[in-house]
Amino acid sequence: MLLFGLDRGKGRNRPRWGAKMDSAKKRIWGWYFFDWASQPYNTLLLTFIFGPYVVSVVGDGSAAQSIWGYGIGAAGILIAILSPLLGAVADKAGGRMGFIWLFSIMYVLGAWMLWYSAPANFNVWSVMIWFCIGLIGMEFATTFTNAILPDLAPKEDLGRISGSGWAFGYLGGIVALVIMLLLLAEGQNGKTLIGISPIFGLDPETREGTRAVGPLTAIWYAVFMIPYFLWVREPKKADAVSIQEAIRSAWPELKSSLRQLPSQKSLFNYLLSSMFYRDALNGMYTFGGIYAAGVLGWQTTQVGIFGILAALTGAIFAWLGGKADSRFGPKPVIILNVLVLTAVAVAVVFVSRDSVFGVSVGPESKLPDIAFYVLGALIGAGGGSLQSSSRTMMVRQAEPEKMTEAFGLYALSGKATSFIAPLAIAVATDITGSQQLGVTPLIGLFLIGLVLLLWVKPDGERIS
Template sequence: MSSISASKRIKGWMMYDWASQPYHTLILTFIFGPYFAEQLIAHLSATGLDEATARAQAQSIWGAGLTIAGVSIAVLAPILGAIADGTGRRMPWIWIFSACYIVGATGLWIASPTDFPTYTVLAFFILGMIGVEFTTIFTNAMLPSLGTKEEIGKVSGDGWAWGYVGGVLALILMLVFFAENATGVTLIGSAPLFGLDPEAREGTRFVGPFVAIWFALSMIPFFLWVREPKGTGMNIGTAVTSGLASLGKTLKSLPSRQSLLAYLMSSMFYRDALNGVFAFGGVYALGVLQWSVVSVGVFGILAALSGAIFTYVGGFQDRKFGPKPVIIFCIIALIIICLSIISITRESVLLISVSSDSSLPDIAFYVCGVSLGAVGGVIQSASRTMMVRQADPERMTEAFGLFALSGKATSFLAPSLIAAATALTNSQRLGITPLIGLFLIGLILLAWVTPDGEKVK
């Protein structure tokens, strides 16, 4: 253990962001999410639904899948975090949930357009989401051991930026060599590699196994270079009992810890809204602007590239000003981006009419994507450094479990509000308006957050 330098430990830890980002970039947002919507819309239309209703219902079903995953994570995250703190071990949990990630992602291969197994596909997607979210909890809890309070903001920013670079590279590889468009060819006009059948959409469906392989290979440096101290020796039964007791004590203390409680509540709303933007962005572009999966993928490349650049820069701002001012700036920018997105249709941009064959709506949406990637990466990086400042150093995994809980306790809110608004208005464009309200609530609650947290009594 002593032969592994601090620099190598940081690099190994950063490889987790590189390994896991493609699940968010390729599966959740830019490749599989739109593909799922596309196939479900076709399936629903074949049953006799009109196109608008089929699109709205597909968005609602996708939202339901995200809701189930979110509730599962919200219930288990703080409990497992408390148990991990009791045993002093995080690495075994990372191994377990890495397996969930790999199995869940690989299972998406079955999403054949000829006999689209909607709910089985959703089950694999949910398993993969559980895997990525729980591995994130346990790796985030290692962040404080990588530097001082001032240094970890930069470490977090560098890690998140490195993750975006991995997401960009994975997305480019997927679009260039595998994901086929309506004519059966990839972005460079060739057939998918390895003889994958474009008629059966095997190139696009390969996104699941591709992400699983990427994760498995990329986690090798993490498991080789990242070490944790020896455990407490506490057996699992005692760890469960003491972990639940500690969690109960922490929850009871929250009302007296104003800053921590306000931050958990604030992040609960603004992260839920941000996840809603990412989860429905590709589906929105496919439905409202009639983009292809490949076009959505190009949109994703631009968003991820800007995310890599600006998150790296944001790490310096985090170290200089602290995470709170960075988060406030990002929420205001995200509200502006959402308002801009809502104003974009095939016939208008910023509520100004354009001809139906104009490319201006596409350009405007690309600009929104670049802005979203930039701000989204910065706020997520700053959010985890803010959590480190608010948490009890002795209960860091439990704290990130609560952080996950705050991010998932209302994770059903954005998808269900979008689903409800979409169903009520029968409009994908108006369906995403609830996100603005969630961002505003998160912004207001930050007024009660102390930048450096409160001393634990």
């Protein structure tokens, strides 16, 4: 059984005992550490701590949800435009690690600057700019680290490795979230979840405990990326060209690849499918905490518990999904999880403080909270397994010599319409004046992605 490494099946071309095996294991573990290091941006900043903090400072859940949607939508457009071009440059120059260093700096800087978001002088647009700088850094770094996946092991092991990486990342998110809730994030009473004042003498009156999520995320990434940079080595590219020549030739070749995409029907339909269902999933992650804070009136600590539950089920089912991926292939795993998440998107609309699935409840009822915790667990389970299998499916669809460009296109497909979910939620929320009705566009996005999967071949167009 494989958890966070290679198994030793017979008849496969794997490293054996000794230095080669140790080197292979270290390389895989180093690759896992990117997921561990980067996950807090999603867990702490995007969803469970900083997003709800913005709602509490702005004071209007609908207004905060709209602004959040517009800002992240704009960042998504930039990511969509540049990811495939940068990927094409890296494929020709063989310089993935240099790009990862650059985008890591953006991640750390963007996260750190969120400390300067005190309620007294809170400027939501300035906060969003720094938040998006870090988000862009994380997304670009993810494109380049994903492209290294097929170099780690034979194809039949990639599902388990990808699933284990996602699981390890979720565990990192849980640990970081527990630290925030127990030691830093203050509730309305100025105390953390265990009833103490924020550590290091941080002032709860100015929300310093909660704002410390920015520096914590930055430091976490900087520390835990050390194994990645020490242990992961990019294979040498025999026909690598200079970075200047790569930049000059990348755009013409990328245009040629884009023109040929419609003729590669399986790859084309997979990119379209994942474009829609990943956009819907990101919408769930982005607005989950904001929805809970605005509709159910949850405080930061409650949203944090919700996040721990979702991350825990995400870790478990990313690992289980990875095992299923290696055994059955990624396509059936993707289909099952899209179906689950579509059902969750429908269910979320029917959970509010006043009613649960059409049944009226009193103001003191815990049923809405329990229902949303269950839905959060399902979001984590479906999301973890879906994302893990999606990147192994991309490996099966892509041409090996253009893997970084392919993952750039994968990022493009994830971001070309990434503004649709947040902007659709923003517009729907503005029009209806309801956070509940505002999230209904996610249902349609999941269904479109599901239909497009019908034309995706499990192993792509290439002959295995």
